[in-house]
């Protein structure tokens with residue numbers, strides 16, 4: 242995967258404990274009715290100039306130039322406090338960043354009927370240009386309002402029910418075991434994986450989500466896979482889509498007034514993704530039709546596509562395609578982050594290996610290791626919501642139709658929420674109430690790597706099962722080590738962990 246255009250800007254090990262001030266900030270929420278609200282324009286934030294807004298802060302020499310998503314939040318919080326305003330510019334509306342868990346709770350809870358998640362406007366534009374009837378769906382990532390609600394209620398029972406998701410356990414374990422064989426076969430004499438580590442993790446992620454979505458192996462592990470194979474193309478397109486959408490929809494861009502080069506590139510990428518995903522879906526549907534005379538499959542044996550085809554064909558096609566978009570880089574980066582943290586904390590890795598070797602059915606430490614990785618290196622830096630009513634947040638008047646960023650990545654590193662926040666301590670998710678590390682002492686809205694409420698991640702249960710299955714097989718098979726400087730994480734809609742990937746996989 243080409244990622245050289247992206248400059249590394251976040252170094253995990255330099256993350257400092259800087260959050261003492263949030264102790265006082267967290268206490269601030271709604272003033273009594275009699276208290277006068279401060280105006281919207283008084284919300285602190287980087288200084289703004291007419292027309293160009295705050296753009297200069299992001300240019301060379303500016304305070305935000307080349308600052309990563311994680312440092313970005315930390316830097317802003319340190320300088321301006323728990324609420325920070327960015328003025329709109331070049332077609333981007335204003336947005337407010339929130340670093341106060343209680344205020345985030347206030348907004349997320351009250352926006353939980355028909356939550357509007359802004360972002361991915363250019364993808365929305367592309368998809369709507371293909372589907373003219375506004376009542377027709379384009380997918381969960383891009384739809385809002387009743388169209389979103391209708392779609393979501395159709396897919397929820399198939400994708401979120403733990404019992405149904407567990408049906409994929411053995412299939413996913415088969416993928417994990419095949420990936421271990423592949424990893425063994427591509428190690429060099431230093432026990433490092435030959436080739437690109439991120440592509441390897443993406444191949445695992447695509448093979449896994451492909452199997453759940455379509456019920457068939459995509460053969461991502463074929464040793465002779467050509468670079469221009471649909472599988473490799475899909476992986477590159479997904480990555481480029483997240484990077485390009487970040488340029489158009491999360492940074493100031495003129496595309497809403499003028500079709501910029503990046504916009505034209507994005508339209509081609511979105512088209513490519515739709516075509517490649519459709520290629521896989523069509524092959525699957527043809528095979529299903531060919532085998533339709535055979536004995537009927539039980540529900541346990543059906544993929545998400547097959548289950549949804551029984552309910553609504555339009556929804557089935559869109560959801561399968563979106564799974565091949567949202568279900569690749571998310572799980573692959575989380576696995577990479579987990580491996581890094583376990584490699585840097587060998588005693589935690591040993592403890593996890595012991596739990597796996599015990600053969601016990603429930604594996605709480607495995608779950609805790611992934612939770613703790615998502616606290617420290619979440620794949621999404623924040624959650625977004627558009628306000629549908631006026632709010633009083635921390636004494637400021639926030640009008641309807643304002644974009645809010647719930648900065649969970651920064652809040653989950655607050656020392657007062659998670660003591661010894663910069664240490665990898667999976668035990669915090671398991672210890673009892675009496676222990677000072679007990680996770681339940683943290684504000685429940687300080688940690689939300691999968692979002693919140695009715696709009697939270699639809700792939701959560703599938704992602705957790707995939708990651709638990711694969712991580713268990715890796716730790717059972719290898720002692721994972723890391724050498725050299727810490728990992729680098731760069732922001733591009735998602736947090737991307739970039740090379741060099743100094744992992745060593747020694748046989749256990």
Ligand code: HEM
Nearest residue numbers: 381564567568571575690691692693696697698699700704
């Ligand atoms: C580590 C893995 C993953 C993480 C951390 C993650 C995180 C998230 C987050 C934070 C959101 C926004 C939630 C909100 O607005 O409240 C989201 C939405 C979504 N995710 Fe995931 N995700 C992961 C894996 C997946 C997978 C495997 C799939 C595919 C099945 C997927 C599909 C989606 C979709 C379609 C949405 C939009 C849901 C909606 O708006 O109704 N995600 N995810």
